[in-house]
Amino acid sequence: MSGVEPSALREILALTSHSRVVSFAGGLPDPELFDHEGLRLAFERVLAPGARHVFQYSRTEGDPELRAAIAGRLGRRGLPTAPDDLLITTGSQQALALTAAALLDPGDTVLVEEPCYLAALQCFGLAGARVVPLPAAGPLDPDLLGELVRRERPKLLYLIPNFQNPTGRTMTAHLRYEVARVAADHGLWIVEDDPYGELRYRGEPAPAVAACPGAEDRTILVGSFSKILAPGLRIGWLRAPHGARRALHIAKQTADLHTSTLDQAAVAAYLAGGRIDGHIAGLRQAYASRMQAMLEGLANALPDGSTWSTPDGGMFLWVRLPEHMDAEAVLPAALRHNVAYVPGSHFFTGRSDPACMRLSFTAHPPERIADGLARLGAVLQGAR
Amino acid sequence: MSGVEPSALREILALTSHSRVVSFAGGLPDPELFDHEGLRLAFERVLAPGARHVFQYSRTEGDPELRAAIAGRLGRRGLPTAPDDLLITTGSQQALALTAAALLDPGDTVLVEEPCYLAALQCFGLAGARVVPLPAAGPLDPDLLGELVRRERPKLLYLIPNFQNPTGRTMTAHLRYEVARVAADHGLWIVEDDPYGELRYRGEPAPAVAACPGAEDRTILVGSFSKILAPGLRIGWLRAPHGARRALHIAKQTADLHTSTLDQAAVAAYLAGGRIDGHIAGLRQAYASRMQAMLEGLANALPDGSTWSTPDGGMFLWVRLPEHMDAEAVLPAALRHNVAYVPGSHFFTGRSDPACMRLSFTAHPPERIADGLARLGAVLQGAR
Incomplete structure (x- = not known):
């Protein structure tokens, strides 16, 4: 048998299940929003x-x-x-x-x-x-x-x-x-x-x-x-x-x-029971405001020269840091500052773009997102 | 891809889910005994x-x-x-x-x-x-x-x-x-x-x-x-x-x-919650009396020269009819008489023994088992 084990990813998810951490890493829905x-x-x-x-x-x-x-x-x-x-x-x-x-x-x-x-x-x-x-x-x-x-x-x-x-x-x-x-x-x-x-x-x-x-x-x-x-x-x-x-x-x-x-x-x-459409409408509203909070915070948090996607839905934003930066190398410092993301390398089968990272905006309310982005900004500032 | 599809078996199980049928075919626990x-x-x-x-x-x-x-x-x-x-x-x-x-x-x-x-x-x-x-x-x-x-x-x-x-x-x-x-x-x-x-x-x-x-x-x-x-x-x-x-x-x-x-x-x-051991003891008692009812009924139901296993537990008995009989060939008549079993051929990868059948004793209480075996006996008598 063969297979790609995303064990490093699992470790990040485990680490960031700690409540002090603002995790942009997981692809998890927010349990507070479950019906x-x-x-x-x-x-x-x-x-x-x-x-x-x-x-x-x-x-x-x-x-x-x-x-x-x-x-x-x-x-x-x-x-x-x-x-x-x-x-x-x-x-x-x-x-x-x-x-x-x-x-x-x-x-x-x-x-x-x-x-x-x-x-x-x-x-x-x-x-x-x-x-x-x-x-x-x-x-x-x-x-x-x-x-x-x-x-x-x-x-x-x-x-x-x-x-x-x-x-x-x-x-x-x-x-x-x-x-x-x-x-x-x-x-x-x-x-x-x-x-x-x-x-x-x-x-x-x-x-x-x-x-x-x-x-x-x-x-x-x-x-x-x-x-x-x-x-x-x-x-x-x-x-x-x-x-x-x-x-x-x-x-x-x-x-x-x-x-x-x-x-x-x-x-x-x-x-x-007929609750699903109302429930999904609620999720859309909550996640939309979280995505908005993330998009608003990114311009200040990311180093000049960074780019990012502006999705129409879903759970994720894709960020590219300036050319010379390495998202994988910055991650330990980010974790020490209680903020987490997934380095882009986890989404490539072959040669990856080290400047990329995936940010999920679904797990936290807007204030926590702003807080997490501020910490991420400080870490990235230090890593330039 | 390759694979053995027990579709014939599925058909038997579907047919025999009808309540008039005494099914010895399924490997299903009796839902009446669920806790x-x-x-x-x-x-x-x-x-x-x-x-x-x-x-x-x-x-x-x-x-x-x-x-x-x-x-x-x-x-x-x-x-x-x-x-x-x-x-x-x-x-x-x-x-x-x-x-x-x-x-x-x-x-x-x-x-x-x-x-x-x-x-x-x-x-x-x-x-x-x-x-x-x-x-x-x-x-x-x-x-x-x-x-x-x-x-x-x-x-x-x-x-x-x-x-x-x-x-x-x-x-x-x-x-x-x-x-x-x-x-x-x-x-x-x-x-x-x-x-x-x-x-x-x-x-x-x-x-x-x-x-x-x-x-x-x-x-x-x-x-x-x-x-x-x-x-x-x-x-x-x-x-x-x-x-x-x-x-x-x-x-x-x-x-x-x-x-x-x-x-x-x-x-x-x-x-x-501590209920499992008592529950399993109850299952053992119920299924043991069902197995006993089947073992007692088989001698009368099966043609002379048949043999069968006498298990110490589980859900199944294995029957071999006399040499010249074919359990698969008899099945349609059995289904017409509202009794079902699985022909032995369904358990062989290659050449099977056509005289064999599997009988499950878990799905019905003893009286129904006796009734089903009487019907099976009549069908087998007619097929000799």
């Missing part, structure tokens, strides 16, 4: 005396009510979906692992944007695939994509089109159509990973890649309740075209038979 | 207002309290275990999948008993391994095992030592020591799958293979709460020697990051 009461009521409902089925084995493909509810939500977002198009997974990480198991053979090539969320790549690595990065200092270039596809003959392209991790970047509608065309021309599978799509703070949503002409029958769309409801429940899903379903079903059965019957039933009950 | 109230209280406790951490991401290796509780239980069963020896999995099916991902490379050979639980073999198949059956009409033969190991050079041996699925057979202590010796001599990994170990209805437990000299540092012991508490929660675990832990940890992280934080916390709370 604890709504979730508790949903569990109370499905745990009512007599409801023994929530403790029994259930179907590999997932709870029918939950699949119907997700299908309805996708339809309302412009992607007509039948419940049978969906497979419930144990978090979206499992959706990626199942996709790798179902579609990839050892030696196959996978194209990924770079920088990229590396835990996704572990799945492709464990399946024995070769990962080829698509350099993307700016937006993805469809001509370069076509060229790489002809040269590398990949089987699969992995994308996070909305508020990408780590850059925060969103693909334009035009680019999505172009990518779909290239994929159709070359018989390429697309994995459209969309954990953050509903966390949009400004602008209008672009169509899902899965909805673009040519991509409909070759795109696995992956979603999750981790960022909009509760990551601890590990409820994700994938939407697959007919041609991939049987292999995905076998992969799921092999992986864990099915996802927790109880947790699925509770999420279905939560969705039926 | 619904105890589980509800455990969830109520961990869902108490303020306990937001149950909805948040958590550690890959699992809930510390849950691991400590399982370690304590294993210690009291004669297998000294530290919490760090354990990894919580999304059911024991995942424990098998992680083991395959961590230990096997494509082309490796896995030895299995035959007949055998085929869903386990799917994991080895998906990992690209070659599965070689160890014919075991009677108890496993250590000389034959040694011979096969020398000839086939397997990397791993898969065993269910207690109340095997499908035969119900239990390995003697002597045989476990012998298997451990062969494994040590040849550098073989052992996967000791033990979903039924606590469901013993008579006799004394033999030591775990993982405790036998030579096997300690080469055995992955796999356990689960599915048969003793609630399969729907998908809480399993594996106990691994030091040399396999890092690879298993990476495999788990890649598979689904971690198992449901909430479900783990609730099972830990349930164990802390």
Whole structure:
């Protein structure tokens, strides 16, 4: 076996779970914003005396009510979906692992944007695939994509089109159509990973890649309740075209038979209770003001010559310090000053840009963000 | 990808979920015997207002309290275990999948008993391994095992030592020591799958293979709460020697990051509440009387010349009809008479014994078992 272990990343996350630290490192939702009461009521409902089925084995493909509810939500977002198009997974990480198991053979090539969320790549690595990065200092270039596809003959392209991790970047509608065309021309599978799509703070949503002409029958769309409801429940899903379903079903059965019957039933009950849209609206408002606080604080905190992304949603900003600076080298000093981030090197498969760092703005309220940025500014000032 | 899909088996299970059918087919615990109230209280406790951490991401290796509780239980069963020896999995099916991902490379050979639980073999198949059956009409033969190991050079041996699925057979202590010796001599990994170990209805437990000299540092012991508490929660675990832990940890992280934080916390709370031993004692009593009812009914129901196993625990009996009969051919008639079983062919990787069938005795109370066996008897009488 092979695989990239983000152990250094885990250490940063562990270190920064200490409460004095203002952590911009994690990709964790703020637990203070969980709808604890709504979730508790949903569990109370499905745990009512007599409801023994929530403790029994259930179907590999997932709870029918939950699949119907997700299908309805996708339809309302412009992607007509039948419940049978969906497979419930144990978090979206499992959706990626199942996709790798179902579609990839050892030696196959996978194209990924770079920088990229590396835990996704572990799945492709464990399946024995070769990962080829698509350099993307700016937006993805469809001509370069076509060229790489002809040269590398990949089987699969992995994308996070909305508020990408780590850059925060969103693909334009035009680019999505172009990518779909290239994929159709070359018989390429697309994995459209969309954990953050509903966390949009400004602008209008672009169509899902899965909805673009040519991509409909070759795109696995992956979603999750981790960022909009509760990551601890590990409820994700994938939407697959007919041609991939049987292999995905076998992969799921092999992986864990099915996802927790109880947790699925509770999420279905939560969705039926009608609180989800209001809850997401609340998250959007809170995270938007946190992103704003971070954007406002960055100009003062970062050394002259720094640049950063201004995302339309999601959880992350991508910063590039001036050319000569090294975010990895500065990190120990930052941790001593109780502020944390993830150096950009953690998002590159090969040679990285040492001046980059990822900042998450979701974990703290605006005042703490301002405080953390002030400390980060002092550290960076000292490191120039 | 490759894999054995037990789709025919799934169809039988679906057909027989109808309430008029007396199903001896499933491997499902009886939901009437779940400790619904105890589980509800455990969830109520961990869902108490303020306990937001149950909805948040958590550690890959699992809930510390849950691991400590399982370690304590294993210690009291004669297998000294530290919490760090354990990894919580999304059911024991995942424990098998992680083991395959961590230990096997494509082309490796896995030895299995035959007949055998085929869903386990799917994991080895998906990992690209070659599965070689160890014919075991009677108890496993250590000389034959040694011979096969020398000839086939397997990397791993898969065993269910207690109340095997499908035969119900239990390995003697002597045989476990012998298997451990062969494994040590040849550098073989052992996967000791033990979903039924606590469901013993008579006799004394033999030591775990993982405790036998030579096997300690080469055995992955796999356990689960599915048969003793609630399969729907998908809480399993594996106990691994030091040399396999890092690879298993990476495999788990890649598979689904971690198992449901909430479900783990609730099972830990349930164990802390002290109801589990009384609950398991109740299951033992109920299932023992069901096994007894089946054993008593079989002599009348089966044609002369049939033989069957008399297990010391677990969920299954293994029946061999007289030589000329075919259990698969008889099944449609049985289903028409509202009685179901699994033909033995579903437990063989290669050439099967058509006269065999697996009967589960856990799903129905004794009267229903007697009723089902009477119907089965009539069908078999007509098929002679």
